Structure formats: C-alpha cells, structure tokens
Amino acid sequence: MAAVTANTRGIMTDSPGVLERCSRVPAPGSGGKSAETWKRDIVRQLKHRDRSQHAMFQDLIRFYSQLLEKSSLAKGILSCSARCPSSDSSSSLSSLLHQNNQLKQTTGELAYQVVELQQQIKIKECVLVEQHARLLEVERQRAGAFDAQRGLQERVEQVREQNGALKMEYDALLEQQRRAETTLREEKVRGGHLLEDMIHIKQQAAARMNNRNERRSRVREANLQRELQMAARSKVTIDSSSSAPTSRSTSPKTEHKSTERGHARLFRSASATSPRILTSIRELFHRKRRGHSVCSLEEDLMSPAGVCLSARVPVRARQVLEAHEQGINAVRFSSSSDLLATGGTDRVIKLWEVRAGSLTHRATLDGSTEGITCIDFDPAGSRILAASYDKSALLWRLEDSTPKLTLTGHSRKVTAARFSTLLHQVVTGSADRSIRLWDLHRAACVQVAEVASYCSDLVCSENCIISGHYDCKIRVWDTRTVGCVQELPAQGKVTSLDISSDHRQLLSCCRDDCLQLVDLRRRSNERVCFRAEGFKCGSDSTKAVISPDGCFLAAGSADGAVYIWNVSSGHLETRLPDKHSSSISAVSWSLSGEYVVSVDKSRLAVLWSDI
Incomplete structure (x- = not known):
C-alpha cells in the first residue's frame, strides 16, 4: 500500500507542472480562437500523460486490485465465522489461518514483484535518459551533417561553375587548335607547292646553265680546233745552223746538196694535232669547268674492278x-x-x-x-x-x-x-x-x-x-x-x-x-x-x-x-x-x-x- 501510495503521490506531482503550463497560456478572454487553442493543447497533453503513465503503471494497478480483492475476501470470511460459530469452528479457523498465511505469502510476492517492477522502471528511465541524450547528440551530428552537406553543395555548385568556365575555355582552345591545324595543313600544302616550284625553277636554271655551258664549251672547242688547224697549215723555215751535223764520211758534194735541200724544206709545227696535246687541252677545259665542284677528275675515273671467277665458302x-x-x-x-x-x-x-x-x-x-x-x-x-x-x-x-x-x-x-x-x-x-x-x-x-x-x-x-x-x-x-x-x-x-x-x-x-x-x-x-x-x-x-x-x-x-x-x-x-x-x-x-x-x-x- 505504501508503494502504491507513493506512486499515486508521484503521479499527482505532475499536476503542478500541467497547471503551470496551463497558467502560461493566454486567458480565456483574449479571444475565442486562442481559448480554443490552449484548451486543445491542455487536452492533448493530458491524454498524452494518461497514455504514458497508464502503460507504465498498468501492471502495478492490476496487482494492487487483486490484493484489495483478496483482503476484502479475507475480511468477509472472518466476519462470517465470528457471526456464525459452529461445532467445527476450530477446523474452519485453522483453514482460515492457513488461507491467511497463503494470502500473506501472495501479498509478499506481489510486493516483491512491485519492487522489481519499480527497479525495472528506474532502469528503463535511465535507459530512456541515455537514449534521449544520444538522440540529442545524433540531432547535433545531423545538424552538423546538414551544414556540411550545404557546404558541399555550395562547393559542388562552385566546381560546376568552374567546370563550365573551363569547358568554355577548352572549347575555345579546341576551336583555335582546329583552325591552327587547318592553317598548318594549308601551309604544308603551300610549302610543298613552293618547294616543288623552287625545285622546278632550280631544274630549269640548271638546264639553262648546262645549255649555256655546253654552248660555251662547243664555241671554245670550235675556236681551239680552228687555231689547231691554222697552226697545222702554217709553215716554218729552219736555218742550216739549227740542223743536226752530218757525218764526217759525207762528201762535200753530198753535204752541199743536203744543205740546199735543208734550206728549201718545209716543216710542220710541233705535232699540234697529236693526241697528247688534245688530251691535255681537254683536261684543262674539264678542270676549268669543275672549279666549284665537289668531285675531282681522279674520283670520276672509275678504276676497273677485279672479276671474281669463283667465290670461296668460308668455314x-x-x-x-x-x-x-x-x-x-x-x-x-x-x-x-x-x-x-x-x-x-x-x-x-x-x-x-x-x-x-x-x-x-x-x-x-x-x-x-x-x-x-x-x-x-x-x-x-x-x-x-x-x-x-x-x-x-x-x-x-x-x-x-x-x-x-x-x-x-x-x-x-x-x-x-x-x-x-x-x-x-x-x-x-x-x-x-x-x-x-x-x-x-x-x-x-x-x-x-x-x-x-x-x-x-x-x-x-x-x-x-x-x-x-x-x-x-x-x-x-x-x-x-x-x-x-x-x-x-x-x-x-x-x-x-x-x-x-x-x-x-x-x-x-x-x-x-x-x-x-x-x-x-x-x-x-x-x-x-x-x-x-x-x-x-x-x-x-x-x-x-x-x-x-x-x-x-x-x-x-x-x-x-x-x-x-x-x-x-x-x-x-x-x-x-x-x-x-x-x-x-x-x-x-x-x-x-x-x-x-x-x-x-x-x-x-x-x-x-x-x-
């Protein structure tokens, strides 16, 4: 009974808080709409308290009700026995005492169960407090996560803007690269055409130079040939003093004839048309024409290579x-x-x-x-x-x-x-x-x-x-x-x-x-x-x-x-x-x-x- 009374007293202690909350609501005369609001709020809070406390003390109330029923039953039996004594009163009394002892045992068990339930209630209240604290911590973390998420979203927006700007720059650079590649291809084609034109011009210039040199060489050879022919037709008179001395056994008459023949004989110039002189002149012309060449006459002369009759297989x-x-x-x-x-x-x-x-x-x-x-x-x-x-x-x-x-x-x-x-x-x-x-x-x-x-x-x-x-x-x-x-x-x-x-x-x-x-x-x-x-x-x-x-x-x-x-x-x-x-x-x-x-x-x- 003491435990039940304490619990009832604890329940009643919640009434001042409710009353205090009710005292903080606006007065009924402040307006119909506000009065209905605070009344509904009070009713809602009371219903919530009833549901929570009813679930919490439901087992205690059930046990307390059973205890009351058994106590009233014992009182009824005792009163009935006192009013109606009989011959077997002693046996009924003993049975009543036995029932009373059982009732006491049942009451003790119920009291023990009430204490255990109170301890469990306290433990659950501690767990509830811890869970409430954890819930508050999770709420704080959640608020922090929301803040971080907003920061990340802002960062994502900034990165998207930066990526958009970079993509625009990339597209502009890509377009510039394409234009540059197009220009490069055009320049390469133009350079190839210019190179072909230059090579063609050089070939034409080389052909003209070769023709000019060929004409000059033909003119020089013709002039040289005319000079050689003129030198071959020219006549030279040799004096007797320049002739070789005659043999001592020659008679004076013969010597006189030979001297007269020597004065009258005509000699050609010193074999100007001989192959040796012509070869020397041709070499001279070739040397003049090769003045700026990277090749020499000796390098141009191909030495005869030996002929291999039979190659030997190496072993x-x-x-x-x-x-x-x-x-x-x-x-x-x-x-x-x-x-x-x-x-x-x-x-x-x-x-x-x-x-x-x-x-x-x-x-x-x-x-x-x-x-x-x-x-x-x-x-x-x-x-x-x-x-x-x-x-x-x-x-x-x-x-x-x-x-x-x-x-x-x-x-x-x-x-x-x-x-x-x-x-x-x-x-x-x-x-x-x-x-x-x-x-x-x-x-x-x-x-x-x-x-x-x-x-x-x-x-x-x-x-x-x-x-x-x-x-x-x-x-x-x-x-x-x-x-x-x-x-x-x-x-x-x-x-x-x-x-x-x-x-x-x-x-x-x-x-x-x-x-x-x-x-x-x-x-x-x-x-x-x-x-x-x-x-x-x-x-x-x-x-x-x-x-x-x-x-x-x-x-x-x-x-x-x-x-x-x-x-x-x-x-x-x-x-x-x-x-x-x-x-x-x-x-x-x-x-x-x-x-x-x-x-x-x-x-x-x-x-x-x-x-």
Missing part, C-alpha cells in the same frame, strides 16, 4: 673483334677488297685494312649526329657514302675524317644511300616514303619519287633504281622519267636488297625468314625462295648479300649464326655458328671472293674465310 672465323662502342648496323667491302668499312649507332664509321686474314684499324670517320644505317663505296674506292638517322646522307673522302658533303632534305631517317651508275649522282631512300636522286656537283636533289610505303633499302642498276618497302613490294624506278615502271611482290616486309655484279639477279631479304632471288633478265621475273631450319630474320634492317660470282647467298640470323645457301642447288651450303652472341645485323662478301664479314648488335665484327 671458320679468322678474327673476332669488338669494332664499335655500340651496336653495328652496316658493313661494306671496297672494290679492291683490301678495305672494310663498318658503321653503327655510335655515330662513326671505322675503316679497317684487310691483310693476311686479319683486320687492322686504319681511320675513323665522324660527322654524323646520329647512328649510321647504310654504307657504300664508290667504284673507284676513294669515297664512301653513308646514310644516317639524322635525316641526311654524308660523303667522305677516305683521306679526310670529316664529311666532304652532307645531303639534307629528308624529313625522317635515311635508311639507304647508294652511288648511282651515273657519275656524280647518288640515290637515297628514307622512312619518309621518298627516294631522292642527288647531283654531287651541285650538292642538290634533282629528282624526288614519292612512295606509298616505308623504304628499307635500294640498289642501282643501269637507268633504274630498285627499292624494297615495308608493304611487301619491290619497286623498279626509271631515273629518266622518275616513275615506277614495275612492282615485284615479296613474301614479307623487305629488309634489304642486293644486286649481283652482272646486274642480272636481285636478292631480297624479308621478315618472313625467306631470301628471294629474282632473275631480272626475264620479263616473268622468276623467283626462287631460300629458307633454312633455324634461320630467322632478326630485325627490319637485316642485310643479306650475293657472292661476287653469284653462286652463293649469305645472311645473318637472329640466333647469331651466318647461313650460306648454294644458288644452283637451292640448299643450305653451310652454317657458321658460335661467334655472335646476338642477332646479326649485316653481312658483306669481299669482291675477291675470299672473305666474309658479319656484324651484330653487340658490337662484334667477325672475319670469316675458307682457311
């Missing part, structure tokens, strides 16, 4: 040396076979003398700003031509270490450079898909052939240039018309070309690990393919060669071995292994047929021979 390495500081890309023998040139990525050309089966360093030719890709000797063996990665071709005299001439005009690396069959002309091929013919007298390009594919190598024959390309085609160009007159199919991407000494057979090396030999004498251009187990073309610039007698083919493989085929049988003649540790880049066969030299990417040069 062993005579010498292995580290020829360059970096990888070697090209190797070439001179026409006399006693001089070898090697060029590599270290930007120099080294000359080696071949003596008694060994290589001796002779000179180093520098001047290129990038690596060397191709080397060629002139027929006289006095000049050397090289192609370079620096978009140029360079010409040296063997006695000079610096270039005598640099040919520039290609827009990408020069992959091939060869002396033409015509005097004072060289041909170059480049990765810019063009082939150029150069005049060494003027150090100028006189013809340009545009190609549809990357030019990897070329060779020169009479009045034609043969070039190999990455589009698996070999093209034949006529130098007189600057046009492609024939296209020969290849088995793969062409890496190198070589032509036999009699210009009858053409050798091509392709990336499909096949050598192809073409007969140029026949219109059908019969082709023979040479393959071998283990042979693999190591790079896009691997060079293969024909022996001087045209009986053998040689090429280096990616496995570091030199493969040699027999042309007549079509089979592999020999394989030279174990000297190169990397892919072989080029092979050269001396014109004497005695030596073969192979070079690789690991700076090694190997001299092979048959002994």
Whole structure:
C-alpha cells in the first residue's frame, strides 16, 4: 500500500507542472480562437500523460486490485465465522489461518514483484535518459551533417561553375587548335607547292646553265680546233745552223746538196694535232669547268674492278673483334677488297685494312649526329657514302675524317644511300616514303619519287633504281622519267636488297625468314625462295648479300649464326655458328671472293674465310 501510495503521490506531482503550463497560456478572454487553442493543447497533453503513465503503471494497478480483492475476501470470511460459530469452528479457523498465511505469502510476492517492477522502471528511465541524450547528440551530428552537406553543395555548385568556365575555355582552345591545324595543313600544302616550284625553277636554271655551258664549251672547242688547224697549215723555215751535223764520211758534194735541200724544206709545227696535246687541252677545259665542284677528275675515273671467277665458302672465323662502342648496323667491302668499312649507332664509321686474314684499324670517320644505317663505296674506292638517322646522307673522302658533303632534305631517317651508275649522282631512300636522286656537283636533289610505303633499302642498276618497302613490294624506278615502271611482290616486309655484279639477279631479304632471288633478265621475273631450319630474320634492317660470282647467298640470323645457301642447288651450303652472341645485323662478301664479314648488335665484327 505504501508503494502504491507513493506512486499515486508521484503521479499527482505532475499536476503542478500541467497547471503551470496551463497558467502560461493566454486567458480565456483574449479571444475565442486562442481559448480554443490552449484548451486543445491542455487536452492533448493530458491524454498524452494518461497514455504514458497508464502503460507504465498498468501492471502495478492490476496487482494492487487483486490484493484489495483478496483482503476484502479475507475480511468477509472472518466476519462470517465470528457471526456464525459452529461445532467445527476450530477446523474452519485453522483453514482460515492457513488461507491467511497463503494470502500473506501472495501479498509478499506481489510486493516483491512491485519492487522489481519499480527497479525495472528506474532502469528503463535511465535507459530512456541515455537514449534521449544520444538522440540529442545524433540531432547535433545531423545538424552538423546538414551544414556540411550545404557546404558541399555550395562547393559542388562552385566546381560546376568552374567546370563550365573551363569547358568554355577548352572549347575555345579546341576551336583555335582546329583552325591552327587547318592553317598548318594549308601551309604544308603551300610549302610543298613552293618547294616543288623552287625545285622546278632550280631544274630549269640548271638546264639553262648546262645549255649555256655546253654552248660555251662547243664555241671554245670550235675556236681551239680552228687555231689547231691554222697552226697545222702554217709553215716554218729552219736555218742550216739549227740542223743536226752530218757525218764526217759525207762528201762535200753530198753535204752541199743536203744543205740546199735543208734550206728549201718545209716543216710542220710541233705535232699540234697529236693526241697528247688534245688530251691535255681537254683536261684543262674539264678542270676549268669543275672549279666549284665537289668531285675531282681522279674520283670520276672509275678504276676497273677485279672479276671474281669463283667465290670461296668460308668455314671458320679468322678474327673476332669488338669494332664499335655500340651496336653495328652496316658493313661494306671496297672494290679492291683490301678495305672494310663498318658503321653503327655510335655515330662513326671505322675503316679497317684487310691483310693476311686479319683486320687492322686504319681511320675513323665522324660527322654524323646520329647512328649510321647504310654504307657504300664508290667504284673507284676513294669515297664512301653513308646514310644516317639524322635525316641526311654524308660523303667522305677516305683521306679526310670529316664529311666532304652532307645531303639534307629528308624529313625522317635515311635508311639507304647508294652511288648511282651515273657519275656524280647518288640515290637515297628514307622512312619518309621518298627516294631522292642527288647531283654531287651541285650538292642538290634533282629528282624526288614519292612512295606509298616505308623504304628499307635500294640498289642501282643501269637507268633504274630498285627499292624494297615495308608493304611487301619491290619497286623498279626509271631515273629518266622518275616513275615506277614495275612492282615485284615479296613474301614479307623487305629488309634489304642486293644486286649481283652482272646486274642480272636481285636478292631480297624479308621478315618472313625467306631470301628471294629474282632473275631480272626475264620479263616473268622468276623467283626462287631460300629458307633454312633455324634461320630467322632478326630485325627490319637485316642485310643479306650475293657472292661476287653469284653462286652463293649469305645472311645473318637472329640466333647469331651466318647461313650460306648454294644458288644452283637451292640448299643450305653451310652454317657458321658460335661467334655472335646476338642477332646479326649485316653481312658483306669481299669482291675477291675470299672473305666474309658479319656484324651484330653487340658490337662484334667477325672475319670469316675458307682457311
């Protein structure tokens, strides 16, 4: 009862708060609308309190009601027994006492349950307070999150505005770039037209100059011929004192006759029409006409090259040396076979003398700003031509270490450079898909052939240039018309070309690990393919060669071995292994047929021979 009374007292303590809140509402006379508002508010608060407290004390009220019922029942029984005593009063009294004890036990249990429920109520109130505090903390975090969200949204709007401004700038720059690219293309086209016009004007000027020089030379020769004819017709009288003395055994009469005949004899001038004087005069005219040329008369005279009757197949390495500081890309023998040139990525050309089966360093030719890709000797063996990665071709005299001439005009690396069959002309091929013919007298390009594919190598024959390309085609160009007159199919991407000494057979090396030999004498251009187990073309610039007698083919493989085929049988003649540790880049066969030299990417040069 005390607990119930305390709870009831606690419930009643809430009434002053309600009354205090009610005292703060406006008075009823302040207006009908406001009076209805505060009345509804009070009713709502009371209903809320009733619902919350009814749920909280529902079990307590139920137990209290049961206790009251049992107490009233006990009182009724006791009063009934007092009013109606009987014979078995003692037994009924004992039963009543027993019921009373049970009632007390039940009341104690109920009181204990009331205490437990109060403790649970206190615990739930603490949990409710903690949850309320957590709710307040979550509300604060939520408010902070809302503030952060608003800040982020503002930042997103700013970034969107900045992105919009940047996009507008980007669009403006893109439009400017497009206009600039359009202008650049137009300027390139205009520059190409200007270059073509300039080349055409230079060609016309050169033709006019050649015609003028030719007319002058014809006039000078005609004048010289007239002078020589006049000198031949002129007569000179020789005095007797200038004649040779006669023999002592000659009689006076005979001497007198001979003296008279000597006075009357006519002599021609000192053989002015002899071939020796004419040759000297022609050399004089040639020297005057070559006053500003980059070529000399001695360089123009082609020394006869020795004919190799039978090339010897090499069987062993005579010498292995580290020829360059970096990888070697090209190797070439001179026409006399006693001089070898090697060029590599270290930007120099080294000359080696071949003596008694060994290589001796002779000179180093520098001047290129990038690596060397191709080397060629002139027929006289006095000049050397090289192609370079620096978009140029360079010409040296063997006695000079610096270039005598640099040919520039290609827009990408020069992959091939060869002396033409015509005097004072060289041909170059480049990765810019063009082939150029150069005049060494003027150090100028006189013809340009545009190609549809990357030019990897070329060779020169009479009045034609043969070039190999990455589009698996070999093209034949006529130098007189600057046009492609024939296209020969290849088995793969062409890496190198070589032509036999009699210009009858053409050798091509392709990336499909096949050598192809073409007969140029026949219109059908019969082709023979040479393959071998283990042979693999190591790079896009691997060079293969024909022996001087045209009986053998040689090429280096990616496995570091030199493969040699027999042309007549079509089979592999020999394989030279174990000297190169990397892919072989080029092979050269001396014109004497005695030596073969192979070079690789690991700076090694190997001299092979048959002994």
